[in-house]
Amino acid sequence: MTMDIERRFVAAADLRVVTGEGLKQKLRGHAVVFDSLSEDMFFFREMIAPEAVDRTFSERIDVRALIDHDPAKIMGRLTARTLTMQKDQRGLLVEIDPPDTTYSRDALESVRRGDLTGMSFAFRGLKDQWDEKTDPPTRTVLDMRILEVSVVTFPAYPATDVDVAARSLAAFRQERGYRPSVDLLTRKLHLLR
Numbered sequence: 001m002t003m004d005i006e007r008r009f010v011a012a013a014d015l016r017v018v019t020g021e022g023l024k025q026k027l028r029g030h031a032v033v034f035d036s037l038s039e040d041m042f043f044f045r046e047m048i049a050p051e052a053v054d055r056t057f058s059e060r061i062d063v064r065a066l067i068d069h070d071p072a073k074i075m076g077r078l079t080a081r082t083l084t085m086q087k088d089q090r091g092l093l094v095e096i097d098p099p100d101t102t103y104s105r106d107a108l109e110s111v112r113r114g115d116l117t118g119m120s121f122a123f124r125g126l127k128d129q130w131d132e133k134t135d136p137p138t139r140t141v142l143d144m145r146i147l148e149v150s151v152v153t154f155p156a157y158p159a160t161d162v163d164v165a166a167r168s169l170a171a172f173r174q175e176r177g178y179r180p181s182v183d184l185l186t187r188k189l190h191l192l193r
Contacts, residue, residue, distance in 0.1 A: 032092035
C-alpha cells in the first residue's frame, strides 16, 4: 500500500463545453475510464477497475477540479457543488461549473476549439494487482482515493509518480519471490532520474 500521489492522463475525446441552466457553460468529460489500458509508462501499462473509484464516493472525499493539476487554477469543488461526479459504465463522469475567471474562460474556449481535449486525475493508490504475463506488465488499480481531476494540456508522468508504481511492482515481485540478478525495473528507474 502506498500513500504517494499519482497522476494519470486520460485522452478524453468526450470532453466538451455544455450549456447548463441559465446559459451557463460547464465542462463535462470522463476523468477516469474503466478497463482501458494506458499508454506504455516506461515499464508497465495500467488500467482502472470500476470498483477503484467507489471509496472516493463512500468516504465523501472533497475532490477539486483544476487546470493542469495547478491548485492556483481551481475550477470546481465537490463541497461547493461546482463539481459533480458520477460513476457510469464508461468511467468517472465529471461536470465542472467553472468560475468567471480569466483562466476558466481560457479553458472553456480551448475546449470549445478542440485545443484542450484531455483530462487527468490525481490519486492515492490503496490496492492494485499486477499481471506479469503481459509485456510490459499490467497494473490494475483496484482501490484508490481520488484527490483531484484536471483538464490538461499534456499527458504528464513525472518520474516521482512513475517511481510510486515501480515500488508497487517491486513489492509484488518480492511477494512472489522474483529476484532477477539485475532488475530491469531498477535500471529503467535510474534512467528516469
